Each structure stands twice: as C-alpha cells, then as structure tokens.
Amino acid sequence: xxxxxxxxxxxxxxxxxxxxxxxxxxxxxxxxxxxxxxxxxxxxxxxxxxxxxxxxxxxxxxxxxxxxxxxxxxxxxxxxxxxxxxxxxxxxxxxxxxxxxxxxxxxxxxxxxxxxxxxxxxxxxxxxxxxxxxxxxxxxxxxxxxxxxxxxxxxxxxxxxxxxxxxxxxxxxxxxxxxxxxxxxxxxxxxxxxxxxxxxxxxxxxxxxxxxxxxxxxxxxxxxxxxxxxxxxxxxxxxxxxxxxxxxxxxxxxxxxxxxxxxxxxxxxxxxxxxxxxxxxxxx
Amino acid sequence: xxxxxxxxxxxxxxxxxxxxxxxxxxxxxxxxxxxxxxxxxxxxxxxxxxxxxxxxxxxxxxxxxxxxxxxxxxxxxxxxxxxxxxxxxxxxxxxxxxxxxxxxxxxxxxxxxxxxxxxxxxxxxxxxxxxxxxxxxxxxxxxxxxxxxxxxxxxxxxxxxxxxxxxxxxxxxxxxxxxxxxxxxxxxxxxxxxxxxxxxxxxxxxxxxxxxxxxxxxxxxxxxxxxxxxxxxxxxxxxxxxxxxxxxxxxxxxxxxxxxxxxxxxxxxxxxxxxxxxxxxxxx
DNA sequence: TAAATAGTGTCTCTAAGACAATATCTC
DNA sequence: GAGATATTGTCTTAGAGACACTATTTA
Numbered sequence: 001x002x003x004x005x006x007x008x009x010x011x012x013x014x015x016x017x018x019x020x021x022x023x024x025x026x027x028x029x030x031x032x033x034x035x036x037x038x039x040x041x042x043x044x045x046x047x048x049x050x051x052x053x054x055x056x057x058x059x060x061x062x063x064x065x066x067x068x069x070x071x072x073x074x075x076x077x078x079x080x081x082x083x084x085x086x087x088x089x090x091x092x093x094x095x096x097x098x099x100x101x102x103x104x105x106x107x108x109x110x111x112x113x114x115x116x117x118x119x120x121x122x123x124x125x126x127x128x129x130x131x132x133x134x135x136x137x138x139x140x141x142x143x144x145x146x147x148x149x150x151x152x153x154x155x156x157x158x159x160x161x162x163x164x165x166x167x168x169x170x171x172x173x174x175x176x177x178x179x180x181x182x183x184x185x186x187x188x189x190x191x192x193x194x195x196x197x198x199x200x201x202x203x204x205x206x207x208x209x210x211x212x213x214x215x216x217x218x219x220x221x222x223x224x225x226x227x228x229x230x231x232x233x234x235x236x237x238x239x240x241x242x243x244x245x246x247x248x249x250x251x252x253x254x255x256x257x258x259x260x261x262x263x264x265x266x267x268x269x270x271x272x273x274x275x276x277x278x279x280x281x282x283x284x
Numbered sequence: 285x286x287x288x289x290x291x292x293x294x295x296x297x298x299x300x301x302x303x304x305x306x307x308x309x310x311x312x313x314x315x316x317x318x319x320x321x322x323x324x325x326x327x328x329x330x331x332x333x334x335x336x337x338x339x340x341x342x343x344x345x346x347x348x349x350x351x352x353x354x355x356x357x358x359x360x361x362x363x364x365x366x367x368x369x370x371x372x373x374x375x376x377x378x379x380x381x382x383x384x385x386x387x388x389x390x391x392x393x394x395x396x397x398x399x400x401x402x403x404x405x406x407x408x409x410x411x412x413x414x415x416x417x418x419x420x421x422x423x424x425x426x427x428x429x430x431x432x433x434x435x436x437x438x439x440x441x442x443x444x445x446x447x448x449x450x451x452x453x454x455x456x457x458x459x460x461x462x463x464x465x466x467x468x469x470x471x472x473x474x475x476x477x478x479x480x481x482x483x484x485x486x487x488x489x490x491x492x493x494x495x496x497x498x499x500x501x502x503x504x505x506x507x508x509x510x511x512x513x514x515x516x517x518x519x520x521x522x523x524x525x526x527x528x529x530x531x532x533x534x535x536x537x538x539x540x541x542x543x544x545x546x547x548x549x550x551x552x553x554x555x556x557x558x559x560x561x562x563x564x565x566x567x568x
Numbered sequence: 569t570a571a572a573t574a575g576t577g578t579c580t581c582t583a584a585g586a587c588a589a590t591a592t593c594t595c
Numbered sequence: 596g597a598g599a600t601a602t603t604g605t606c607t608t609a610g611a612g613a614c615a616c617t618a619t620t621t622a
Binding site: 023 | 307308309310311312359360361362363364365366367384386387389390392394401403405465467468469470498502503504507
C-alpha cells in the first residue's frame with residue numbers, strides 16, 4: 001500500500017500536481033572574488049620584490065552602473081550547483097580549471113540590483129597570476145586586476161582601496177560592522193563606495209575578511225604558489241594575504257609540518273640560494 | 285548629457301526594457317538549524333544535571349519525504365533578505381524574536397528537492413530552550429526536539445545520530461568530507477541518511493561543524509544561557525556544544541575577560557553556592 | 569560529618585615573539 | 596669584501612594542560 005498525504009495523494013500524484021510557477025522566485029547569480037598575489041618590480045635584481053594582493057574586476061559596459069567596475073559573475077543555470085556556476089564563470093573569465101573555490105555566502109538585499117530581484121551567492125577563488133591572461137576583449141568587457149588594500153578607520157569601520165594596475169583607476173568602499181554579534185556575510189554594512197558597482201564593495205570586504213581568517217588555519221597560500229617554492233616565497237604570500245609582516249623564525253616553525261624539502265635550491269639569486277620545498281600531502 | 289550603453293539606451297530606458305522573466309529562476313528557501321542546550325534529569329538534586337545538544341525538526345505531513353523529519357524553513361519572499369526570511373520563519377515556528385542567527389551558506393544540488401529547482405540558504409539559530417514551546421499543533425505539523433550526537437567513523441566520515449526526546453524516533457545521517465581542500469557548505473557529501481528529509485543531514489553536519497568552530501572563538505554560548513549564570517553553567521554549555529569536556533581552571537582563565545561578576549550567589553544548591561556572572565559588554 | 573560543587577594555586581609543556589648569530593651566494 | 600638573503604639558535608613570554616588543594620554549602 002502506498003503512503004498518502006493529507007489530501008489523499010500518492011507521492012507520484014503529488015509531484016505531478018506540484019506547480020513551482022505559483023511562487024515568485026528571485027534570480028540567483030554567482031559573483032566571484034578572484035584573488036591573486038603579484039610581485040611588483042624590485043629596485044635591484046638582488047632584492048626581493050614587494051608583493052600585492054589583487055582582485056579581478058570587470059568594467060560594466062551596460063546599465064546599471066555603466067562604466068563602474070564589478071566582480072565577475074553570472075546567473076546560476078538549471079542543473080548546476082552554485083559551485084559549478086562559479087567554476088564555469090571562472091573558466092569563462094580566466095580560462096582556468098580546477099582552481100581553489102570557496103562559497104562565501106548570500107547577499108540578498110532586495111534593492112541591491114535595480115533591475116530586478118537578484119540575490120548573489122558570492123564565491124572566492126585563488127589563482128596564480130602567471131596562469132591567467134585576463135581577456136580584455138572577451139565579450140566586449142574590459143577586465144583588469146586591481147590591488148586591494150584595507151585600512152581601519154577611527155570609528156570601527158574599514159576603508160577598502162583599489163587601484164588598477166598602472167594607476168589609471170582608483171576605487172574605494174567603506175564598510176562597517178554594526179555592534180552586536182552579527183555574523184555571516186550580511187554582517188557588514190556598506191556605508192559608501194566609489195567606482196564599484198552594486199554592493200560589490202560589501203562582498204569584497206567580506207571576502208577579504210574570510211581570506212585573512214583562513215590563512216592562519218588552512219592551506220590557502222599554496223594555491224597562489226608554483227609547485228616548488230622557497231619558504232620566503234610562502235611567507236611573503238601569507239604576509240600579503242594578511243596585510244602585515246610575520247616573524248621569520250616563528251613562521252618557519254609553524255609551517256614546517258605542511259611542507260617538504262625536495263633537496264634542490266633556487267638558482268641565480270644574488271645571494272645565498274634558498275632551499276626549494278613542495279606542499280606535503282596531508283593525512284587528515 | 286546622459287550616459288548611454290552599447291545599445292544607445294539611457295539607464296531609465298534600459299531598466300524599463302529589462303525583463304527578468306526571460307531567465308529561468310530557482311526557488312530559494314531558508315532552512316533553519318535551531319540549536320538549543322537542555323538539561324537532562326539528574327540522579328539527585330545535589331548533582332549537576334547532564335546536558336544535551338538538541339535541534340528542532342518538523343515531521344513532514346506531505347510529499348515528498350512524507351513522515352520523515354525536516355529542518356524548519358520556508359521560501360524567501362520578495363522584499364526580504366535571506367536573513368529576514370530566517371528570522372520570520374523562526375518567529376513563526378517558535379514565537380521568538382531577536383535570537384542569534386547566522387547564515388551558513390547555500391545548498392544547491394539540482395536534485396535535492398524532487399518537486400522542483402529549490403536551493404536552500406541554510407541558517408543556524410541559538411535559542412534558550414526555556415523560552416520555546418514548540419507548537420506541535422501549529423499548521424498541522426508536528427515539531428519536536430531531537431538530541432544530536434556526532435561520531436567519527438573509521439574511514440574519515442562522520443555519523444550523526446538524532447533521538448527524539450522520549451526516545452520514540454531515531455534518525456541518522458552519514459557524511460563524508462572528500463579529500464583535498466574542499467571548503468564551504470558544499471564541502472561535505474551526504475553518504476546516506478535515515479528518517480531525515482531532503483539533504484538535511486548534510487546541512488546538519490555543516491551546521492554542527494560551524495557551531496563547534498565558533499564556540500572557541502566567539503561569544504555564541506551566551507545566547508543559550510539566561511542573563512545571569514554561573515561559570516559552571518557556561519562551561520557546561522560550551523562542553524555540550526563541543527561534545528567534549530574542558531578543564532575547569534583553563535576554561536575560567538580563558539573566559540574571564542568576557543564575563544563580569546555581579547556579586548550575587550546561586551541559591552539553594554546542595555553544596556557551596558556559585559557566584560553569578562553576566563556577559564560583559566565588549567568594546568570591539 | 570559526608571557529599572557534592574566552587575574556586576584557586578601551581579607546575580609543566582608548548583608555541584609564539586623577539587632578536588641575534590652564522591651561512592652562502594653574486595658582483 | 597660588500598651586500599643581500601637563508602637558515603638556525605635561544606631567550607623570553609603567554610597561555611593551555613593537568614592536577615591538587617582549599618572553601619562552602621545542605622542533608
């Protein structure tokens with residue numbers, strides 16, 4: 001005998017009668033915060049180059065926010081998970097497969113997109129800059145890397161500053177964290193932004209916070225390095241992600257169990273050559 | 285002069301012509317993992333009672349998963365953020381206002397709901413059990429609290445076990461974390477479940493992980509305690525959330541800066557009375 | 569006084585912070 | 596040798612783990 005519900009329907013009958021069109025539905029997009037770390041030019045070939053944290057933005061060629069810069073993204077299609085949408089967008093935007101991707105959460109303010117009811121499931125990705133050639137011409141949109149800095153402001157809020165490579169464009173956003181235990185992606189409030197489309201300043205702020213939180217606990221920095229690297233490179237990537245310097249001795253003690261000496265040395269440095277390491281595969 | 289896009293439209297013209305109906309859209313629901321901590325009966329009035337971590341579930345009265353237990357939840361309505369949806373659901377389900385709520389992330393497997401394309405933005409809530417009278421009769425659905433336990437299994441996966449208060453129903457789910465750096469809500473995979481509807485075992489597993497992560501860093505336990513509490517009560521709540529015992533001396537050292545002695549004592553215990561504390565308001 | 573929890577003292581151990589000393593390469 | 600980074604050693608400090616000891620209540 002079959003199970004029947006309160007209306008006397010079997011499961012097959014119920015599913016046939018169910019009409020999802022009866023409810024108003026939002027559009028759901030995935031917006032991508034694509035992080036990378038890049039070396040700026042050093043004064044001398046013997047010195048270590050400085051590094052910058054960068055994000056990939058796309059200039060809007062249509063309304064709304066025409067001319068402003070936005071996170072790359074696109075709508076979720078039927079049959080996809082949001083993670084698959086993010087991976088697809090990233091592939092279309094950068095040509096990269098199998099990069100590190102992490103879901104950051106939903107931004108759903110009703111007015112965030114003046115066109116319609118669109119909520120965004122933000123993701124962050126970590127890509128190696130040398131693997132990406134952002135394609136300015138692809139579908140008539142201009143893509144560019146922006147350096148990202150975050151300064152605390154006196155009243156407890158933060159100011160994000162973005163600068164396009166070469167210094168042609170400068171964007172900014174101010175976000176604040178309301179008092180109380182508000183947590184999660186919608187915990188930050190966007191107090192204002194310049195040159196950034198939609199609520200993307202808010203999404204950026206949340207992504208940066210997550211990035212910094214996770215550097216300490218996890219293995220994110222490896223995704224921004226080549227297979228073989230020196231400990232100084234690893235430390236520099238961590239410092240760039242965190243936005244503050246780390247002590248060398250303590251850093252090496254801490255990451256020692258995560259890496260493995262491969263017995264080779266970096267070549268052609270103007271100083272003592274550094275040992276090369278690779279990431280150690282973890283047993284759980 | 286007005287800005288015009290590639291098609292020669294002004295922003296107002298563009299918005300008027302934009303048709304969101306042209307795209308297929310998913311339904312978006314908020315599912316709530318409502319946690320509480322409850323004391324079980326002690327053998328003697330002089331002994332401290334044991335505590336249990338519990339979640340609120342609702343028995344499905346319709347297809348699909350008729351008779352199984354599901355997380356409370358409902359669809360996002362136009363004009364709401366997902367956080368507002370969660371707060372509304374919680375109010376409807378428990379009558380509570382202003383409880384701690386946190387967005388956990390999106391679960392979006394295309395087949396997760398056999399009726400239609402429905403993605404779920406999961407939230408967790410922390411409520412004081414003594415404030416909630418789950419209303420079994422409300423809109424013909426039966427609500428009940430289930431104790432929640434989580435055991436690691438030998439191959440790296442986890443088994444969740446739920447037991448209804450009184451022991452009438454037992455539910456389970458097995459989840460695994462695939463190798464690699466998969467992070468975020470969709471990082472867990474549901475290997476199987478019994479008595480739990482949809483992918484709610486997976487959502488529960490993720491919620492429990494988040495809960496445990498955040499106990500250590502934040503102030504979540506206060507939301508499960510009355511205004512005035514003893515340090516032993518606070519420690520017990522933390523232990524229950526974490527599922528493991530803590531050392532008394534170390535615990536007190538650690539939480540000392542978060543609480544404030546109010547100079548009163550717990551009454552009527554069969555032993556030395558404990559000092560009462562309240563949460564100290566943080567400067568950031 | 570027995571039984572129970574409350575509250576504190578202290579020793580150890582580990583890890584991070586801080587800084588210095590030594591090593592090794594290229595020009 | 597000068598100048599740069601690489602690598603290691605070690606002293607100090609902060610905090611967690613572990614355990615024991617004392618305090619205070621009620622039946």
